[in-house]
Amino acid sequence: MEPDGFEEWRKYVVGEVDGVAHTPEWAEPITGIPAETIGAFARYYASMKPVHLQQMYGVSKRNLGDYAAAVAMLLQAMTGNLSIPGGCEGGGANLVTQPRLFAPVPDTGQIKGDVVNPITNNNNKVTEVMHCQKLYAAGEITEDEFRRRIGCPADSPLPNLKMAIIPNNYINNQHHVSKRMQGFADMEFSWGWQYFHDQPSIEFLDIVLPSPVIQFESTDMHFFGINRFWNSPSGMMNYFLFAGKGVNPPPPARSVRRTGSGWSWPAASASPTSTARRCST
Numbered sequence: 005m006e007p008d009g010f011e012e013w014r015k016y017v018v019g020e021v022d023g024v025a026h027t028p029e030w031a032e033p034i035t036g037i038p039a040e041t042i043g044a045f046a047r048y049y050a051s052m053k054p055v056h057l058q059q060m061y062g063v064s065k066r067n068l069g070d071y072a073a074a075v076a077m078l079l080q081a082m083t084g085n086l087s088i089p090g091g092c093e094g095g096g097a098n099l100v101t102q103p104r105l106f107a108p109v110p111d112t113g114q115i116k117g118d119v120v121n122p123i124t125n126n127n128n129k130v131t132e133v134m135h136c137q138k139l140y141a142a143g144e145i146t147e148d149e150f151r152r153r154i155g156c157p158a159d160s161p162l163p164n165l166k167m168a169i170i171p172n173n174y175i176n177n178q179h180h181v182s183k184r185m186q187g188f189a190d191m192e193f194s195w196g197w198q199y200f201h202d203q204p205s206i207e208f209l210d211i212v213l214p215s216p217v218i219q220f221e222s223t224d225m226h227f228f229g230i231n232r233f234w235n236s237p238s239g240m241m242n243y244f245l246f247a248g249k250g251v252n253p254p255p256p257a258r259s260v261r262r263t264g265s266g267w268s269w270p271a272a273s274a275s276p277t278s279t280a281r282r283c284s285t
Contacts, residue, residue, distance in 0.1 A: 007082045054090035055083065065177045129154050131180055133163050134187030168208075170196030172215070176204040216253030223249045224259040 019025035028039035028046070035042070049055060057080055064073035077086075077093055085091035133154050140150040140162075147162070156162060168191045175181075175188050188194060188208045197215035198206050206212055216222040253259075 007084070009078075010082050013078075013082060050083070053085070054088050055080070055085045056090055056092050057085065058092065061177070066181060068180070070180065131184040131187050134165060134190060135183060137162075137164060138190065166192045168194040168196070170194060170198075170205055170209060172197070172199060172218075173203040173205045175208055214257040216257045216259055219247055220250035221253040221257070222259040 015021050017026050024030065028042035031037070031042055032039040057076055059073060059076040063076070064070055080086050080091065080093060086093060136145065136150050136153050139145045140147065150156070150162065151158065154163070168188055175184055185208070194209050195211035196209055197213045198209070199215055199217050216224070218224060
């Protein structure tokens with residue numbers, strides 16, 4: 005039985021929709037991949053079953069990369085490789101299969117945080133919130149349109165973002181990078197932690213605190229609500245990997261610890277660095 009939507013997809017690929025045949029030769033100058041390689045991969049993919057198409061974050065975390073991630077998931081669905089033994093939903097983004105086991109929470113000896121956000125926005129909507137709140141303030145869109153675009157119910161307060169706290173290379177590591185950078189550049193004040201001094205997100209911070217690399221230089225539980233156990237690939241979720249601390253971070257990078265009176269920056273030989281550099285747009 006032919007999957008739903010396959011005929012529409014076929015018409016687009018062969019050029020019946022827009023008059024452009026989307027052949028390997030058409031894709032070669034766009035992708036930089038030889039047409040022969042594209043064709044060989046397509047034939048190999050089509051002849052295999054099951055296929056575990058492990059598209060991960062590197063594909064989607066770039067400008068317009070969300071389209072590539074969506075195509076990977078759709079391709080798995082159309083070829084019958086979705087939620088079957090040996091298949092997957094496209095890699096790092098789960099589409100259907102839910103984790104069968106919940107990752108345990110280890111006791112690292114740190115006091116657990118007690119911060120509760122009164123308003124929570126879906127990560128994929130943060131950029132849209134920044135963009136739409138400007139349009140709404142300027143009278144270019146209605147409140148109903150603002151709420152529709154960001155998924156804000158009528159009985160919830162509208163977000164009005166003024167400050168951003170940015171961990172890691174957050175701005176450069178999500179979908180629609182150009183729009184996201186513009187949104188963060190419009191924030192009145194931003195600060196956060198960064199791994200490396202040359203990360204693009206630093207250009208958008210008023211204050212920068214040096215951070216240890218979570219994966220192997222700390223057991224900090226507060227960044228991203230991080231769990232030290234990492235799930236297995238999409239589609240299975242039947243084992244976990246423990247990401248323990250491997251080495252001590254170089255000074256002045258230090259973990260943030262939760263104390264009874266608030267957030268503290270553990271004593272070290274050097275103080276956190278800061279910068280007032282902002283990206284001009």
